[in-house]
Amino acid sequence: MAIQNVKGTHDVLHDESKIYQKVESLAASIAETFAFKEVRVPVLEYSDLFVRGVGESSDIVRKEMYTFLDNGGRSNTLRPEFTAGIMRLLVQNKLLLTNELPVKSYYVGPVFRYERPQLGRYRQFNQFGVESVGHDSPYNDVEVITMAYVILQSLGLEDVTIKINTLGDEESRNNYREALKAFFAKHIGNMCSDCKERLVLNPLRILDCKVPGDQEIVKDAPKMSKYINEKSRDRFNKVLSALEELGIKYEIDDTLVRGLDYYSDTVFEFHYTSKAGKNYGAIGAGGHYDKLVKELGGPDLPGVGFSFGVERLVAVLKDDGLASLEDDEIDFYVMTLGEETRSYATKAALLLRVSGYSVDMCMDDVKLANMFKRAEKKRAKFALIIGEEEMNKREVVLKNLSSKEQLTIPFDELIEKVDTLFLNNEEE
Ligand code: HAM
Secondary structure (H helix, E strand, C coil), rough: CCCCCCCCCCCCCCCHHHHHHHHHHHHHHHHHCCCCCECCCCCEEEHHHHHHHHCCCCCCHHHCCCECCCCCCEEECCCCCHHHHHHHHHHHHCCCCCCCCCCEEEEEEEECCCCEECEEEEEEEEEEEEEECCCHHHHHHHHHHHHHHHHHHHHHCCCEEEEEEECHHHHHHHHHHHHHHHHCCCHHHHHHHHHHHHHHHHCCCCCCCCCCCHHHHHCCCCCCHHCCCCCHHHHHHHHHHHHHHHHCCEEEEECCCCCCCCCCEEEEEECCCCCCCCECCCEEEEEEEEEEHHHHHCCCCCCCEEEEEEEHHHHHHHHHCCCCCCCCEEEEEEEEECCCHHHHHHHHHHHHHHHCCCCEECCCCHHHHHHHHHHHHEEEEEEEEEEEEEEEHHHHEEEEECCCCCEEEEEEHHHHHHHHHHHHHHHC
């Protein structure tokens, strides 16, 4: 039996890969305009990084990590997200010991979570994201939210809903946690076993419980907004008014707590329902964090960032017809008449390729008419026809596949002639 891919993973075939490239390169170029620079972190990290970074009470650490012992007996984990790894990179390479804060990084690549696969949810998926680290201004939050918004707009995703909330600073969160503990202590006997653990580790996590009976209890739980202190409230208001000033619409959602433990103050999610009504969950999310760098052994500095789920972006673009799956054009299709002409033809193809033209070549002994059909399918602009006669005279036949004009060119003049043809074509 043929071997199948691992459950929850997926292949990206040639045409779809173009959409991934488009999304990732557009996001990267927009991040560059916001003065973010790319970093690359390993897929593999020591497990402690995520246990300490993402947090012991998060579902990611409790249930979803791909963790194994290496041959030296150390626990390794395939990254379930980027943010903790980026903090490790910044601390380990001493990049935060500078006056020029924040340090602004972007990243793209695969992450791994052992989740239950379903629409838009994979066990290996890709994230594109940014982290702006080292400076506490609320306008850094505004900058990253704006960047995410600009990326989504540039992709054509105009009807994005931005859900936003504040979790408050440490003091606010501690007060809220105490209130939740007191409330849930009265109900915990009737709640799921996960919630019993959550009550001890982090009662905020109970608010995310999906068990229907527990959700009923959560409805009556104290509201976070009542516990946000003045400092955090002011900070949040600054973020909101700056977004308004920029014309970026948002919805305040005071049930938004996010599933990772490192957040404080601003948190947000981007939602998009495709025209067909398909809902893939959040297409991106992020927030501000104030203790993560310190937790990982670095200076006491805050940060803010977001990550998009690239698969989810690609899915909504495809659903809404915003990503064409049509094959790209190629410039030349090389038609060879017989095996003995192929070495010569390969030389002609290489010459064109190193001059920047895209070239494919027929390697089969099929009839010329068949080759023209193939050229049409590949959307080639020109055919380069090479038979024994052309090879012996060191020539090639060039045929414009739309005008059907054809001419014979000496091999040594190929590039010069082709350059002129393409230049004229562009001017027309
Ligand atoms: P997250 O909400 O866990 O946040 O993931 C970010 C995005 O990744 C989600 O909004 C979603 O689009 C995508 N995603 C998550 N799980 C899956 C899955 N199983 N399959 C497909 N896509 C998925 C983080 O990872 C944070 N590190 C974001 C952040 C950056 N916060 C601050 N900086």
